[in-house]
Amino acid sequence: MRLLRGLHNIPAEFSGCAVTIGNFDGLHLGHQAILRGLHDAANALGVPTLVMIFEPQPKEFFAADKAPARLANLREKLLDLDADHVDYVLCLPFNQALRSMSADDFIKQVLVDTLGIRHLIVGDDFHFGCDRRGDYQALASAGLQYGFDVRDSSTFLVAGERVSSTRVRNELEADRLDEVCKLLGRAYRMSGRVAHGRELGRTLNTPTANVLVKRHRLPLSGVYAVVARIQESGEEYPGVANIGVKPTISSIPEPSLEVHLFGFSGDLYGQHLTVEFWHKIRGERSFDGLEALRDAIDNDKRSAQCYFATLPHSFRDSGSSRITTTELNFSEATRYER
Known part of the structure; x- marks a missing residue:
C-alpha cells in the first residue's frame, strides 16, 4: 500500500x-x-x-x-x-x-x-x-x-441494525465487548509505540509498557483483560491493561494505555504493541495512596488470569489472537527492563 x-x-x-x-x-x-x-x-x-x-x-x-x-x-x-x-x-x-x-x-x-x-x-x-x-x-x-x-x-x-462507527463507539462505552466483536469482526484493539513513562509500575511490582495512544479522547476506559501482540516479532501475550487518565497519580487528565504482559521478559522500548480488549474487569477509579493502588492492581492481575484460564480451549485456539496453553501458564517471573 x-x-x-x-x-x-x-x-x-x-x-x-x-x-x-x-x-x-x-x-x-x-x-x-x-x-x-x-x-x-x-x-x-x-x-x-x-x-x-x-x-x-x-x-x-x-x-x-x-x-x-x-x-x-x-x-x-x-x-x-x-x-x-x-x-x-x-x-x-x-x-x-x-x-x-x-x-x-x-x-x-x-x-x-x-x-x-x-x-x-x-x-x-x-x-x-x-x-x-x-x-x-x-x-x-x-x-x-x-x-x-x-x-x-x-x-x-x-442484528437488524445498521453497522456504523457510532454504533461501535456506543457499544464500547456500554462495555459490551462481545457486541463490538460482532460489529468489527474481531476484538477492539489499539496500537502504538512503547515509550518511557513514570516507571511507577516497577515500584508496584507490576511493570507495564506505556503505549502511546495518540488520541485526545478515548472510546473506552477502565481495566481490561487483554491480548497484546508485539508487531516487530509477532509474539502474543495475555495481560492486563489500564486505559484512561490515571486519576490516582496524575493531576492533569492525559489519555494513557498501560499494559502488563503475563510471562514476558525483555525490553519493549521503541517497539509497537497491538492491544486487543477482551474483557472488562472494572472501571477506572482513584485510590487513597499507592498501597491501595497496589492492592487493586494485584486483584486486577488475578481477575485477568482467571478470565483467560477459564476460557474454553476451542476459543483460545481459534480466537483472533490464537492464545496457546503455554502462554496461559501465568508465571510471576514477568520482568521488564524498566
Missing part, C-alpha cells in the same frame, strides 16, 4: 482507479463490505484501488474537542487498510479550502482531473462539498457526464 499525503503527491503517471471516500474509523463490517466491492470493481477494470480519507476527520474540524472519540488513530487506520490490500490511500487535509470547495469542483478537480476516476463506491449516507450539498445523485449525474461508474453501497446490518 502506498500513502499519498495531499493531491500534490499524486504520481504524474497516475491515471485511473477505483475509489471510495470516507473516514473508515474502526474499519467495521460495513467498511469491509465497501472494500470488497472496491476490490471487485478494480479487478474488473484492471485499475488500482484508492481509499480517500481526511485529516483531521470532518467532525473534528467542525466540532474540535466536542467531536466523538476516534476508534482508530491515523496509523491504526492505515494498518487496517494495508491489511485489506488497498493499493493507495489518499489522505487530504480537511481545512478551510477543502471545506469551502463546491461539490462540482470536488468532482471535476479531484476525482476526474487528478485521479482519473473509473469507479466510485460511497456509503449510503455520504455527503460532500461545501455545506455537504453533494450527494449520491450528484455523483451519479457526474459519472454519466465524465464516464465513471458510481455505486451506492447498501446498508450493512447486524
Whole structure:
C-alpha cells in the first residue's frame, strides 16, 4: 500500500482507479463490505484501488474537542487498510479550502482531473462539498457526464441494525465487548509505540509498557483483560491493561494505555504493541495512596488470569489472537527492563 499525503503527491503517471471516500474509523463490517466491492470493481477494470480519507476527520474540524472519540488513530487506520490490500490511500487535509470547495469542483478537480476516476463506491449516507450539498445523485449525474461508474453501497446490518462507527463507539462505552466483536469482526484493539513513562509500575511490582495512544479522547476506559501482540516479532501475550487518565497519580487528565504482559521478559522500548480488549474487569477509579493502588492492581492481575484460564480451549485456539496453553501458564517471573 502506498500513502499519498495531499493531491500534490499524486504520481504524474497516475491515471485511473477505483475509489471510495470516507473516514473508515474502526474499519467495521460495513467498511469491509465497501472494500470488497472496491476490490471487485478494480479487478474488473484492471485499475488500482484508492481509499480517500481526511485529516483531521470532518467532525473534528467542525466540532474540535466536542467531536466523538476516534476508534482508530491515523496509523491504526492505515494498518487496517494495508491489511485489506488497498493499493493507495489518499489522505487530504480537511481545512478551510477543502471545506469551502463546491461539490462540482470536488468532482471535476479531484476525482476526474487528478485521479482519473473509473469507479466510485460511497456509503449510503455520504455527503460532500461545501455545506455537504453533494450527494449520491450528484455523483451519479457526474459519472454519466465524465464516464465513471458510481455505486451506492447498501446498508450493512447486524442484528437488524445498521453497522456504523457510532454504533461501535456506543457499544464500547456500554462495555459490551462481545457486541463490538460482532460489529468489527474481531476484538477492539489499539496500537502504538512503547515509550518511557513514570516507571511507577516497577515500584508496584507490576511493570507495564506505556503505549502511546495518540488520541485526545478515548472510546473506552477502565481495566481490561487483554491480548497484546508485539508487531516487530509477532509474539502474543495475555495481560492486563489500564486505559484512561490515571486519576490516582496524575493531576492533569492525559489519555494513557498501560499494559502488563503475563510471562514476558525483555525490553519493549521503541517497539509497537497491538492491544486487543477482551474483557472488562472494572472501571477506572482513584485510590487513597499507592498501597491501595497496589492492592487493586494485584486483584486486577488475578481477575485477568482467571478470565483467560477459564476460557474454553476451542476459543483460545481459534480466537483472533490464537492464545496457546503455554502462554496461559501465568508465571510471576514477568520482568521488564524498566
